[in-house]
Amino acid sequence: MNEKLRIGMIGMGCRGREVMKTVLGIDGVSISFICDLYDDRTEAARAEIEKRQGFSPRVTDDWHTMTDREELDAVLVTCSWEPHIEMAVAFMEAGIPVGVEVGGAYSVEDCFLLVRTFERTKTPVMLLENCCYGRYELMVKNMVDLGLFGEIVHCEGGYRHDLRREITFGRENRHYRLRNYLARCCENYPTHELGPISQILHINRGNRMVSLVSMASKAKGLHDYIGRTDDADRSLLNRDFAQGDVVTTIIKCANGETVTLTLDTTLPRAYSRQFTVQGTRGMYSEENNSIYLDRDHTEDMHFSWKKQWNNAEKYRERYEHPIWREFLADGLRGGHGGMDHLVYSDFLRCVREGLPMPIDAYDMASLMCISALSEQSIATGSMPVAIPDFTSGKWISRT
Amino acid sequence: MNEKLRIGMIGMGCRGREVMKTVLGIDGVSISFICDLYDDRTEAARAEIEKRQGFSPRVTDDWHTMTDREELDAVLVTCSWEPHIEMAVAFMEAGIPVGVEVGGAYSVEDCFLLVRTFERTKTPVMLLENCCYGRYELMVKNMVDLGLFGEIVHCEGGYRHDLRREITFGRENRHYRLRNYLARCCENYPTHELGPISQILHINRGNRMVSLVSMASKAKGLHDYIGRTDDADRSLLNRDFAQGDVVTTIIKCANGETVTLTLDTTLPRAYSRQFTVQGTRGMYSEENNSIYLDRDHTEDMHFSWKKQWNNAEKYRERYEHPIWREFLADGLRGGHGGMDHLVYSDFLRCVREGLPMPIDAYDMASLMCISALSEQSIATGSMPVAIPDFTSGKWISRT
Numbered sequence: 001m002n003e004k005l006r007i008g009m010i011g012m013g014c015r016g017r018e019v020m021k022t023v024l025g026i027d028g029v030s031i032s033f034i035c036d037l038y039d040d041r042t043e044a045a046r047a048e049i050e051k052r053q054g055f056s057p058r059v060t061d062d063w064h065t066m067t068d069r070e071e072l073d074a075v076l077v078t079c080s081w082e083p084h085i086e087m088a089v090a091f092m093e094a095g096i097p098v099g100v101e102v103g104g105a106y107s108v109e110d111c112f113l114l115v116r117t118f119e120r121t122k123t124p125v126m127l128l129e130n131c132c133y134g135r136y137e138l139m140v141k142n143m144v145d146l147g148l149f150g151e152i153v154h155c156e157g158g159y160r161h162d163l164r165r166e167i168t169f170g171r172e173n174r175h176y177r178l179r180n181y182l183a184r185c186c187e188n189y190p191t192h193e194l195g196p197i198s199q200i201l202h203i204n205r206g207n208r209m210v211s212l213v214s215m216a217s218k219a220k221g222l223h224d225y226i227g228r229t230d231d232a233d234r235s236l237l238n239r240d241f242a243q244g245d246v247v248t249t250i251i252k253c254a255n256g257e258t259v260t261l262t263l264d265t266t267l268p269r270a271y272s273r274q275f276t277v278q279g280t281r282g283m284y285s286e287e288n289n290s291i292y293l294d295r296d297h298t299e300d301m302h303f304s305w306k307k308q309w310n311n312a313e314k315y316r317e318r319y320e321h322p323i324w325r326e327f328l329a330d331g332l333r334g335g336h337g338g339m340d341h342l343v344y345s346d347f348l349r350c351v352r353e354g355l356p357m358p359i360d361a362y363d364m365a366s367l368m369c370i371s372a373l374s375e376q377s378i379a380t381g382s383m384p385v386a387i388p389d390f391t392s393g394k395w396i397s398r399t
Numbered sequence: 400m401n402e403k404l405r406i407g408m409i410g411m412g413c414r415g416r417e418v419m420k421t422v423l424g425i426d427g428v429s430i431s432f433i434c435d436l437y438d439d440r441t442e443a444a445r446a447e448i449e450k451r452q453g454f455s456p457r458v459t460d461d462w463h464t465m466t467d468r469e470e471l472d473a474v475l476v477t478c479s480w481e482p483h484i485e486m487a488v489a490f491m492e493a494g495i496p497v498g499v500e501v502g503g504a505y506s507v508e509d510c511f512l513l514v515r516t517f518e519r520t521k522t523p524v525m526l527l528e529n530c531c532y533g534r535y536e537l538m539v540k541n542m543v544d545l546g547l548f549g550e551i552v553h554c555e556g557g558y559r560h561d562l563r564r565e566i567t568f569g570r571e572n573r574h575y576r577l578r579n580y581l582a583r584c585c586e587n588y589p590t591h592e593l594g595p596i597s598q599i600l601h602i603n604r605g606n607r608m609v610s611l612v613s614m615a616s617k618a619k620g621l622h623d624y625i626g627r628t629d630d631a632d633r634s635l636l637n638r639d640f641a642q643g644d645v646v647t648t649i650i651k652c653a654n655g656e657t658v659t660l661t662l663d664t665t666l667p668r669a670y671s672r673q674f675t676v677q678g679t680r681g682m683y684s685e686e687n688n689s690i691y692l693d694r695d696h697t698e699d700m701h702f703s704w705k706k707q708w709n710n711a712e713k714y715r716e717r718y719e720h721p722i723w724r725e726f727l728a729d730g731l732r733g734g735h736g737g738m739d740h741l742v743y744s745d746f747l748r749c750v751r752e753g754l755p756m757p758i759d760a761y762d763m764a765s766l767m768c769i770s771a772l773s774e775q776s777i778a779t780g781s782m783p784v785a786i787p788d789f790t791s792g793k794w795i796s797r798t
């Protein structure tokens with residue numbers, strides 16, 4: 001294939017516009033079809049795409065018109081969370097490779113539908129989890145792969161991001177987060193932290209997640225914020241938010257590891273994905289960007305936590321992941337500090353070369369199902385919930 | 400009472416010797432009776448006490464001989480975990496005020512026995528949780544009490560302390576931790592973090608803990624360590640450790656707050672109690688000693704986590720807790736950076752003045768029961784477990 005890949009995009013809101021810019025910065029790609037429910041979004045995107053690539057994409061407000069495989073080489077789903085799986089299934093049925101932005105599933109059955117459709121159609125599908133390409137996530141994975149942390153026993157991660165303004169903004173609020181926070185209580189955004197952790201724990205490749213429990217705190221952050229914030233939508237003070245401010249989830253894996261996830265998006269804080277990896281010989285903690293290795297351990301570090309803060313940088317020259325070494329040499333580009341460029345390039349490379357997707361249908365199902373299962377656990381008083389084996393046993397020997 | 404308080408001590412091992420030194424530094428106190436199963440311990444302690452206070456304490460290896468209230472004004476229990484409640488009950492029955500070092504309970508029934516005995520005998524009893532007197536714990540409590548964090552929604556804490564050497568040490572190992580790690584799997588040491596959090600959440604004084612779930616990782620840290628450590632007991636390689644390396648517990652409170660606890664004592668790491676308090680207007684995190692307040696928030700702090708590291712020190716002059724202000728003015732003394740002096744002084748002051756204990760029988764029961772309940776939850780596949788109301792409803796109006 002020497003011709004440019006013709007890309008369709010669904011969802012030209014905040015995330016869609018960001019992805020559009022990243023994709024326009026990747027060689028061998030054109031955006032030939034875009035979709036959004038709002039005309040102002042499609043027009044703004046269309047104009048920018050035309051300016052950047054020299055011709056205008058087709059425009060629609062009905063994504064069902066985009067399923068002609070003669071017209072599109074791949075579709076990117078960058079819209080609200082709810083239809084992600086429905087769209088992925090439809091494009092797989094149409095034979096068009098599909099990349100899907102992150103979000104959680106609303107039911108386990110949807111996740112099985114995703115997997116069964118992939119198995120039947122063989123159409124490539126990928127969860128576009130940019131954090132699997134994060135710089136420190138990959139450095140830590142590199143160190144884990146080299147055995148520096150010993151056997152991995154426990155990981156932690158979080159989506160700890162103050163979204164109060166985004167959720168409650170007072171002028172026209174089209175954000176899908178608002179309706180989700182009003183209606184649902186669950187770990188609604190597990191994949192940023194769980195994606196990289198899954199790769200470190202070889203989930204669906206010799207390991208799998210077997211059960212979880214979730215618990216939610218009360219929901220107080222948004223009302224308190226709205227009541228004292230001028231540009232927040234005061235009418236929301238008459239509504240109850242279903243989503244607890246902090247949702248904690250603990251996952252058990254087949255090989256005995258535990259993983260804790262924390263969703264923490266409606267209280268004041270600085271951003272953190274709380275990425276933590278602990279093994280029998282070493283650990284990493286994002287909270288103070290530190291690495292602790294038995295090999296390099298000194299007694300004074302044992303009780304002098306602060307001496308370790310930011311010491312991960314001392315390991316960077318030696319253990320930077322090859323993907324990032326190359327990326328930095330080529331020149332950092334794309335959104336979210338470069339992660340977006342890496343994940344979209346990788347998806348498009350696999351589409352072009354017909355390679356298996358690095359975050360495939362099985363991974364997508366097992367990552368996305370956490371939202372639906374955490375909702376079940378919370379709804380039943382933190383009962384433990386079994387996590388399905390979406391691979392039907394193939395995880396035992398998959399590599 | 401102008402005379403010195405006559406103190407008995409049970410358990411003259413590592414912690415007992417440390418407590419002995421702290422107590423000998425408190426005015427108006429003499430140690431008049433000591434007990435340990437091992438002669439070498441009692442003799443070493445006896446000699447040091449004689450040197451410091453000018454006369455020798457009585458010595459026994461049978462703590463039951465210490466229950467004469469004419470002879471002792473208070474007893475301190477600083478021995479292994481298992482008999483803590485049995486001893487507390489016996490001394491309450493004997494009418495001798497008793498302070499008990501930290502540890503978890505082995506059954507909920509033991510916790511009820513403790514409470515019922517206190518209610519019947521009215522003999523003062525206190526859990527000697529030094530971390531309730533920790534400097535940053537108290538500063539944060541002070542800020543919470545002043546309303547700076549808004550309504551508290553979520554707290555986290557941990558006992559994250561690499562104890563591999565202590566547990567597996569190869570020469571004669573008398574440490575109760577070894578047998579407990581071989582036999583039990585639970586949140587075996589919850590009170591260092593949960594004590595201060597309970598005070599912030601007003602547990603047993605308008606709030607209570609209502610349920611929990613716990614999950615344990617596999618147990619890999621100790622074997623890996625023993626296999627490559629010269630002075631570890633290699634015979635332990637033939638034994639299975641029941642205690643998972645990391646145990647995560649999530650607690651729900653009556654007023655809707657969640658609390659997560661992490662026990663993490665058999666993997667390489669630097670020490671942390673992971674003290675974290677999140678409210679609708681601000682938060683504190685021990686992991687990087689930072690405070691984030693809506694009031695002081697600037698946009699660049701939102702995504703520049705590192706800019707916040709250690710900024711809690713900027714709040715210290717204004718918000719240092721009065722207890723610590725006075726303590727520092729008087730001169731820091733006693734073990735564990737001064738916390739030991741504060742907790743033992745407070746216990747002995749309340750004994751002398753006949754005041755209610757600051758960490759009383761109800762607090763002791765609700766803190767200690769977490770170990771027994773987490774064991775139940777883990778044993779049943781992380782089932783949610785109800786936490787008893789040890790106050791029989793008095794928590795609703797207690798202050």
